[in-house]
Amino acid sequence: xxxxxxxYCEITEEGHVAxxxxxxxxxxxxxxxxxxxxxxxIAIGNNLNNVADxxxxxxxxxxxxxxxxxxxxxxxxxxxxxxxKILKEQKADIVLFGATSIGRDLAPRVASTLKxxxxxxxxxxxxGDHYVxxxxxxxxxxxxxxxxxxxxxxxxxxxxxxxxxxxATVREGVMKLEPLRKKIKPEVIKxxxxxYVSKSDFAISIIDRQIEAQKIxxxxxxxxxxxxxxxxxxxxxxLLNQLAELLGGEVGASRAAVDAGYAEHERxxxxxxxxxRPKLYIACGISGAVQHTAGMDQSAQVISINIDEEAxxxxxxxxxxxxxxxxxxxxxxxxxxxxSK
Amino acid sequence: xxxxILVLAKQVPDTRNVGKDAMKSxxxxxxxxxPAIFNPEDxxxxxxALRVKDKKGDAEVIIITMGPPRAxxxxxxxxxRGADKGVLITDRKFAGSDTLATxxxxxLAVKKLAPFDMVVAGRQAIDGDTAQVGPQVAxxxxxxxxxxxxxxxxxxxxxxxxxxxxxxxxxxxxxxxxVLITVxxxxxxxxxxxxxxVMKYKYARTEIELQEAAEDYIEMLENRPYLQIKQWSVTDLxxxxxxxxxxxxxxxxxxxxxxxxxQKNSTTLSSSDSDxxxxxxxxxxxxxxx
Ligand SMILES: Cc1cc2nc3c(=O)[nH]c(=O)nc-3n(C[C@H](O)[C@H](O)[C@H](O)COP(=O)(O)OP(=O)(O)OC[C@H]3O[C@@H](n4cnc5c(N)ncnc54)[C@H](O)[C@@H]3O)c2cc1C
Ligand SMILES: Nc1ncnc2c1ncn2[C@@H]1O[C@H](COP(=O)(O)O)[C@@H](O)[C@H]1O
Numbered sequence: 001x002x003x004x005x006x007x008y009c010e011i012t013e014e015g016h017v018a019x020x021x022x023x024x025x026x027x028x029x030x031x032x033x034x035x036x037x038x039x040x041x042i043a044i045g046n047n048l049n050n051v052a053d054x055x056x057x058x059x060x061x062x063x064x065x066x067x068x069x070x071x072x073x074x075x076x077x078x079x080x081x082x083x084x085k086i087l088k089e090q091k092a093d094i095v096l097f098g099a100t101s102i103g104r105d106l107a108p109r110v111a112s113t114l115k116x117x118x119x120x121x122x123x124x125x126x127x128g129d130h131y132v133x134x135x136x137x138x139x140x141x142x143x144x145x146x147x148x149x150x151x152x153x154x155x156x157x158x159x160x161x162x163x164x165x166x167x168a169t170v171r172e173g174v175m176k177l178e179p180l181r182k183k184i185k186p187e188v189i190k191x192x193x194x195x196y197v198s199k200s201d202f203a204i205s206i207i208d209r210q211i212e213a214q215k216i217x218x219x220x221x222x223x224x225x226x227x228x229x230x231x232x233x234x235x236x237x238x239l240l241n242q243l244a245e246l247l248g249g250e251v252g253a254s255r256a257a258v259d260a261g262y263a264e265h266e267r268x269x270x271x272x273x274x275x276x277r278p279k280l281y282i283a284c285g286i287s288g289a290v291q292h293t294a295g296m297d298q299s300a301q302v303i304s305i306n307i308d309e310e311a312x313x314x315x316x317x318x319x320x321x322x323x324x325x326x327x328x329x330x331x332x333x334x335x336x337x338x339x340s341k
Numbered sequence: 342x343x344x345x346i347l348v349l350a351k352q353v354p355d356t357r358n359v360g361k362d363a364m365k366s367x368x369x370x371x372x373x374x375x376p377a378i379f380n381p382e383d384x385x386x387x388x389x390a391l392r393v394k395d396k397k398g399d400a401e402v403i404i405i406t407m408g409p410p411r412a413x414x415x416x417x418x419x420x421x422r423g424a425d426k427g428v429l430i431t432d433r434k435f436a437g438s439d440t441l442a443t444x445x446x447x448x449l450a451v452k453k454l455a456p457f458d459m460v461v462a463g464r465q466a467i468d469g470d471t472a473q474v475g476p477q478v479a480x481x482x483x484x485x486x487x488x489x490x491x492x493x494x495x496x497x498x499x500x501x502x503x504x505x506x507x508x509x510x511x512x513x514x515x516x517x518x519x520v521l522i523t524v525x526x527x528x529x530x531x532x533x534x535x536x537x538x539v540m541k542y543k544y545a546r547t548e549i550e551l552q553e554a555a556e557d558y559i560e561m562l563e564n565r566p567y568l569q570i571k572q573w574s575v576t577d578l579x580x581x582x583x584x585x586x587x588x589x590x591x592x593x594x595x596x597x598x599x600x601x602x603x604q605k606n607s608t609t610l611s612s613s614d615s616d617x618x619x620x621x622x623x624x625x626x627x628x629x630x631x
Contacts, residue, residue, distance in 0.1 A: 339625055
């Protein structure tokens with residue numbers, strides 16, 4: 001069996017390869033090295049001249065390009081048919097997609113076409129073996145698709161022993177962006193769009209689009225003040241805003257806080273939100289469920305403010321302040337003003 | 342012929358109230374140990390379908406759910422809110438199905454209800470947050486999909502127009518022919534139960550539920566066919582068993598670990614002025630802030 005690794009390179013509104021795709025190339029490159037195979041990328045869109053250069057620092061050996069006016073903006077059927085056909089032709093064994101609006105629209109359809117498995121929102125990807133006692137068989141070099149699962153404190157390792165390719169989606173920021181010192185020019189394989197899509201793939205048409213520039217960017221913030229359900233109200237989130245403004249940081253949130261309407265969805269941190277690695281993370285009224293900590297446990301320093309001394313977050317925090325948001329944050333603001341001058 | 346809208350709805354364990362015994366040793370979910378609810382985004386999907394029906398007038402909304410016998414609860418809930426009929430796909434042989442096997446079974450039920458005009462699903466179910474079943478059903482039916490729908494705009498001739506929510510904006514799409522739509526939580530909330538409908542449908546039952554019912558009850562149901570919730574097994578769907586359950590699921594759970602937090606060298610502080618003053622000073626002097 002071939003062990004080809006593929007990354008679907010998503011093209012942004014601005015015509016660049018999305019960060020999440022480059023992050024996946026970084027991870028894919030390491031997996032390919034471990035397996036002794038090549039790393040391949042697929043890009044679909046219009047005017048993709050820049051793509052080869054943009055992926056060259058990430059170790060891509062072969063770049064499959066399908067270019068046509070009809071292929072941008074993204075439409076599900078044409079893209080999924082192109083991707084499925086390439087993966088079949090090239091006998092792909094591992095395929096990685098960004099867990100973006102596009103990736104999560106595309107990957108399930110491709111998996112269904114290829115009749116293979118797909119694991120959403122992986123937080124880690126490793127190579128390993130699997131032994132089945134009943135049949136005394138060992139499956140070598142499978143992709144371990146690791147993700148926090150179901151409810152509380154569980155991390156599951158998912159594998160696909162029999163049916164390949166093995167496919168996974170990963171959120172932006174989960175894998176590290178690691179450009180290589182030496183660039184490699186990928187071999188570019190241009191595909192004829194007409195061999196891959198048919199007229200019936202365009203049964204859906206886009207009649208309008210309004211895409212905004214990115215407003216909230218907590219991913220790049222060095223300091224994050226994150227609030228959870230324990231913050232208690234939208235008004236109390238104002239305290240977090242004040243502190244963030246003062247320290248030059250951004251406000252983040254747990255899912256419970258987003259669900260309660262205290263903060264915008266774009267601010268959600270965790271398995272189904274953004275992954276962050278700031279130098280300081282202040283968790284306010286956050287209990288520390290794995291789905292949340294999966295998105296912030298690589299922060300350089302963590303301070304937790306919580307009324308419960310035993311909240312799980314206390315296990316990963318450097319400082320645990322036991323107290324209420326209402327009393328602690330105003331004091332932090334006060335003493336920062338006093339000491340920073 | 343009346344316009345037929347199929348709604349895919351799942352009964353899910355309420356993941357907001359999860360206890361320790363939530364997982365079985367084979368890696369599947371121990372549903373029995375958890376409160377079961379109507380998957381939140383499937384309620385948005387139901388509302389979407391009902392709005393299409395309101396617009397069309399002559400239309401029928403049918404809920405399809407796959408799960409254990411007690412999942413019939415959400416069909417009744419859907420009926421109270423406006424659905425016309427329901428189908429429960431239930432069979433022990435479905436147990437352990439991943440999204441690929443689930444979408445196979447659901448697509449067979451959809452085909453059995455053909456011809457249909459629209460399939461509406463939630464974007465994702467809160468028990469796994471995979472968002473895979475909708476697109477996979479669409480692929481198996483060989484129809485196009487519109488994911489993350491936020492609003493049903495209307496019809497333009499025979500074409501349906503839908504607004505969808507993306508990470509950084511919106512798109513308005515137009516689809517020809519049968520289409521599968523997955524609905525986002527930002528779409529309209531589902532209308533509440535209608536008291537008259539509750540009266541009308543509270544006796545709706547599946548075959549399994551009828552087995553426990555009294556004679557006169559069965560008689561009543563015979564006179565009111567709208568109270569019969571269809572129940573389909575593997576045999577009814579003519580399904581290939583090797584494509585179902587654990588054997589039809591490419592994804593296997595290799596292992597499940599409880600997260601062991603490696604205890605950090607952490608300092609506990611009080612909320613007193615002096616503790617907080619000291620902390621801020623040390624953060625400033627180590628250049629973490631300031
Ligand atoms: C599939 C799946 C995916 C998920 N993805 C995510 C995700 O991406 N991100 C995410 O965050 N969650 C996610 N969750 C939800 C996650 O499991 C938790 O439910 C959530 O993180 C809890 O949020 P919380 O800590 O804010 O709320 P809670 O668990 O309710 O904790 C509130 C905390 O506030 C403290 N508190 C209360 N009052 C005060 C006060 N006045 N002052 C100070 N402290 C106070 C309490 O002691 C408690 O520790 C996911 C769940 C599932 C099932
Ligand atoms: N067992 C099921 N029965 C009916 N609908 C389902 C089932 N599983 C998933 N769905 C539908 O598919 C959507 C996505 O589910 P998931 O892929 O599990 O996140 C749900 O919101 C439902 O509309």
